[in-house]
Amino acid sequence: MAALTEEQSILKDQASSWVESQLPVQKFRDFRNSNSDGGFDPEAWSAIVEMGWTGILVPENYGGSDLGYLTFGLILEQLGRQLCASPLFASAYVGATAINLGGNEEQKQSWLPKIVDGSEILTLAVDEQSRHNRDQVQTTATATDQGYELNGAKTFVLEGMSATTFVVAAKTDAGDIALFLVPADSAGLSRQGMSTVDSRDYARLTLSGVEVGQGALLGAMQGSQLYGRVLDRASAGIAMEMLGVGCYAFEMTLDYLKTRKQFGKVIGSFQALGHRAAELYSSQEMARSCAEAGVTAIDQGADDEAAMSAISKAKTGEFLFDMSNQLIQIHGGIGMTDEFDAGLYLKRARVLETTYGNQAQHRDRYASLLGF
Amino acid sequence: MENASELDVFRRDVKAWVQNNFPSSLAGQDLAGLAGGESGARANDEVKTAMETWRQRLAEKGWGAPTWPVEYGGAGLSHPEANVIGEEIFQAGAYNPIPHMTGMGVTMVGPTLLEYGTDEQKAQHLKGIASGEIRWCLGLSEPNAGSDLASLSTKAEDKGDYFALNGQKIWTSGAHISQWCGALVRTDSNAGKRDGISFVMLPMQQEGVETRPIRLISGVSPFCETYFSDARAEKGDLLGNLNDGWSVVKRLLQHERQSQTGGQGASMLDSEPLHVKAQRFVGSDEDGALVDKDLRQRLVRNYMDATAHRLTAERITAEAAGRVEVSAAASILKNSNTRVAQTKAELALEIMGSQGIGWSGDDFAEEELGIVREWLAGKAMSIYGGSYEVQNNIISKNVLGLPETTQKG
Ligand SMILES: Cc1cc2nc3c(=O)[nH]c(=O)nc-3n(C[C@H](O)[C@H](O)[C@H](O)COP(=O)(O)OP(=O)(O)OC[C@H]3O[C@@H](n4cnc5c(N)ncnc54)[C@H](O)[C@@H]3O)c2cc1C
Numbered sequence: 001m002a003a004l005t006e007e008q009s010i011l012k013d014q015a016s017s018w019v020e021s022q023l024p025v026q027k028f029r030d031f032r033n034s035n036s037d038g039g040f041d042p043e044a045w046s047a048i049v050e051m052g053w054t055g056i057l058v059p060e061n062y063g064g065s066d067l068g069y070l071t072f073g074l075i076l077e078q079l080g081r082q083l084c085a086s087p088l089f090a091s092a093y094v095g096a097t098a099i100n101l102g103g104n105e106e107q108k109q110s111w112l113p114k115i116v117d118g119s120e121i122l123t124l125a126v127d128e129q130s131r132h133n134r135d136q137v138q139t140t141a142t143a144t145d146q147g148y149e150l151n152g153a154k155t156f157v158l159e160g161m162s163a164t165t166f167v168v169a170a171k172t173d174a175g176d177i178a179l180f181l182v183p184a185d186s187a188g189l190s191r192q193g194m195s196t197v198d199s200r201d202y203a204r205l206t207l208s209g210v211e212v213g214q215g216a217l218l219g220a221m222q223g224s225q226l227y228g229r230v231l232d233r234a235s236a237g238i239a240m241e242m243l244g245v246g247c248y249a250f251e252m253t254l255d256y257l258k259t260r261k262q263f264g265k266v267i268g269s270f271q272a273l274g275h276r277a278a279e280l281y282s283s284q285e286m287a288r289s290c291a292e293a294g295v296t297a298i299d300q301g302a303d304d305e306a307a308m309s310a311i312s313k314a315k316t317g318e319f320l321f322d323m324s325n326q327l328i329q330i331h332g333g334i335g336m337t338d339e340f341d342a343g344l345y346l347k348r349a350r351v352l353e354t355t356y357g358n359q360a361q362h363r364d365r366y367a368s369l370l371g372f
Numbered sequence: 373m374e375n376a377s378e379l380d381v382f383r384r385d386v387k388a389w390v391q392n393n394f395p396s397s398l399a400g401q402d403l404a405g406l407a408g409g410e411s412g413a414r415a416n417d418e419v420k421t422a423m424e425t426w427r428q429r430l431a432e433k434g435w436g437a438p439t440w441p442v443e444y445g446g447a448g449l450s451h452p453e454a455n456v457i458g459e460e461i462f463q464a465g466a467y468n469p470i471p472h473m474t475g476m477g478v479t480m481v482g483p484t485l486l487e488y489g490t491d492e493q494k495a496q497h498l499k500g501i502a503s504g505e506i507r508w509c510l511g512l513s514e515p516n517a518g519s520d521l522a523s524l525s526t527k528a529e530d531k532g533d534y535f536a537l538n539g540q541k542i543w544t545s546g547a548h549i550s551q552w553c554g555a556l557v558r559t560d561s562n563a564g565k566r567d568g569i570s571f572v573m574l575p576m577q578q579e580g581v582e583t584r585p586i587r588l589i590s591g592v593s594p595f596c597e598t599y600f601s602d603a604r605a606e607k608g609d610l611l612g613n614l615n616d617g618w619s620v621v622k623r624l625l626q627h628e629r630q631s632q633t634g635g636q637g638a639s640m641l642d643s644e645p646l647h648v649k650a651q652r653f654v655g656s657d658e659d660g661a662l663v664d665k666d667l668r669q670r671l672v673r674n675y676m677d678a679t680a681h682r683l684t685a686e687r688i689t690a691e692a693a694g695r696v697e698v699s700a701a702a703s704i705l706k707n708s709n710t711r712v713a714q715t716k717a718e719l720a721l722e723i724m725g726s727q728g729i730g731w732s733g734d735d736f737a738e739e740e741l742g743i744v745r746e747w748l749a750g751k752a753m754s755i756y757g758g759s760y761e762v763q764n765n766i767i768s769k770n771v772l773g774l775p776e777t778t779q780k781g
Binding site (some may be wrong): 002003254257258265266268269271274275277278279281282285286287288289290292293311314315360363364366367368370371372 | 647648650651656660661662668669671672673675676677679680681683684686687690691701704707708761763764765767768769771772773774775776
């Protein structure tokens with residue numbers, strides 16, 4: 001654990017006890033089994049808004065607490081541990097980041113307070129094909145007299161069916177990739193839910209001749225800069241959630257190693273499994289350092305923010321990939337049953353792995369950033 | 373922990389001191405090699421004199437062992453301050469030869485003496501270590517007692533005012549050039565495996581001690597077989613209680629593990645970043661990416677692993693607010709440091725192709741030959757100080773609380 005300020009420790013503890021008592025993974029399972037619409041429990045979301053987590057990245061004069069990325073990450077980690085589903089990350093982390101970095105004063109005033117009070121749910125619409133590739137955006141935003149006209153299609157949009165506003169990445173006339181705020185009820189925009197292994201809310205979007213005003217463009221940064229920065233920060237945030245998912249999977253596994261008996265002794269006394277646990281634990285420690293460093297680099301405005309985000313996503317990815325597989329393997333047959341939670345963690349792990357680029361893609365990005 | 377600004381002031385002073393006191397004639401020399409004793413003997417007189425001046429200056433400041441009390445030759449500094457000294461010396465392209473010149477003295481024997489030694493023992497031994505004048509070796513391993521160290525059989529017999537040692541030690545690093553040895557010996561053959569062991573200190577220049585250097589795969593002979601035939605260790609040189617040597621050595625090995633968790637050593641592998649070496653040997657495509665995409669991914673993995681290791685070491689220090697000397701995480705860090713270093717050497721060799729398999733001669737650059745030797749020498753990292761597997765035993769048992777079976781360690 002990073003050396004935390006008192007405020008961070010308090011929030012982290014609050015999140016941890018709230019998640020454990022109010023939103024254990026059983027809640028997610030119940031929700032999944034209920035086949036309700038949307039990807040999350042509305043009551044849990046109201047409670048999250050109530051606790052002020054939606055304002056962590058929002059400056060105080062727009063109604064937030066401005067506590068920063070590490071603090072937000074600590075909460076994402078806690079939510080990850082119990083697979084809590086909510087639009088917190090999509091809206092109050094990624095959405096708020098886009099507005100903070102790319103919005104003008106007017107945009108900040110009209111959007112940030114609504115992110116904080118939960119009346120708007122924002123989400124980034126980036127991917128257009130099955131593999132995330134930040135450079136391949138075909139969706140276009142053509143300048144018109146009133147503003148812009150957007151045409152294209154998006155896939156794998158997080159919280160896509162519950163979002164009220166999409167932050168759409170689109171190619172401008174100048175060939176840059178810029179971000180546009182597009183209300184979900186815009187004429188010409190249609191969305192369709194996708195059924196994914198992790199039972200969360202994802203959607204496919206079609207934009208045909210969607211008209212938005214001048215105020216839709218987040219234009220505070222030149223060229224494609226904003227788009228890249230938002231994706232980097234989003235990756236660092238996902239890494240914190242992944243850390244939480246993996247740490248909980250590790251704890252479940254360690255517990256089983258100490259209690260399950262075969263051949264007259266607990267299975268954790270077999271050296272092959274003891275060493276595997278030691279390797280997973282070491283990998284977890286490395287992942288924690290990298291994930292925390294990723295969000296800390298953002299708070300510090302570090303020069304290597306982009307590189308650190310790539311490291312955080314790749315290294316937590318490495319840990320969670322192995323951990324989620326070993327979670328099943330070490331539990332044996334019971335790990336394969338739907339009734340047991342291991343499967344939920346494995347499924348969520350793989351979805352997070354593909355979100356905003358997998359390990360190999362982040363390594364590729366890191367090499368490019370270093371110039372080789 | 374000191375607040376940052378005090379530490380910054382301290383750093384400025386250290387930087388200035390190093391600038392004023394590091395002999396310019398030593399810049400660019402293989403200082404680690406010189407301090408190691410082997411190439412030190414071959415160095416010319418001017419370099420030797422400069423090295424001696426530099427050692428004396430560091431010793432006067434107590435910077436050979438900065439965290440030790442001043443009365444024992446240290447500088448009484450905190451760990452963050454000691455880290456600053458290390459960083460500034462490294463930054464200046466200099467090298468602190470004292471830890472190296474004392475063999476196992478600064479990193480292992482000294483810290484253990486500070487905890488277990490009597491006042492007389494501390495007064496007798498510590499200054500010589502902190503100043504870099506007395507080199508220590510450790511006679512722990514035996515031909516039949518490696519990872520299972522407690523099965524050792526070298527005996528020490530009580531002869532009234534001294535112990536007589538008989539038996540064979542092996543892999544004793546620096547035994548042939550050391551003045552003192554810390555030896556683990558059996559003092560009660562009837563007691564349980566770990567209960568009849570004691571830790572004694574003895575001078576190496578005596579009739580009953582014989583050393584035979586062993587050649588390593590890297591070509592050098594930094595360690596020996598050490599034979600004791602009625603070798604003499606004074607009663608006053610028993611460290612800790614009689615038959616309680618196992619506690620002493622456990623602590624000593626923790627210090628060893630801690631000293632092997634990373635940090636700056638002069639290395640040929642660092643003379644050029646691996647990706648630059650790869651650009652030179654492997655080549656890049658029109659986008660500037662290495663043409664070998666698989667190598668490129670593995671290079672990044674190694675870079676990221678190195679960063680993860682560094683961040684974890686920093687995180688653990690920060691969490692402990694600079695206090696811990698020996699942390700439970702040392703096994704994790706020793707293994708990650710080993711993995712990063714060994715992989716890095718393998719990558720360097722792969723990148724250099726046939727220039728990475730030279731042994732000697734003009735067909736190969738000095739740097740290329742140096743990397744090959746480092747690659748070979750580095751294979752020891754996962755064997756000494758508790759092997760890679762033994763560290764995993766320690767993690768599973770002591771950190772994770774899993775039961776022990778046959779996996780002692
Ligand atoms: C360069 C170098 C310098 C050294 N310097 C010194 C020195 O100065 N003083 C000194 O006393 N010693 C020194 N050593 C010795 C070192 O401490 C031993 O080599 C080490 O303890 C391993 O013992 P061993 O070589 O007998 O291997 P073994 O213990 O026989 O191990 C063989 C293999 O079995 C594995 N193994 C053993 N036990 C277990 C277990 N319980 N579970 C799983 N796997 C296991 C090991 O990991 C290893 O892979 C040095 C060694 C090297 C290579």
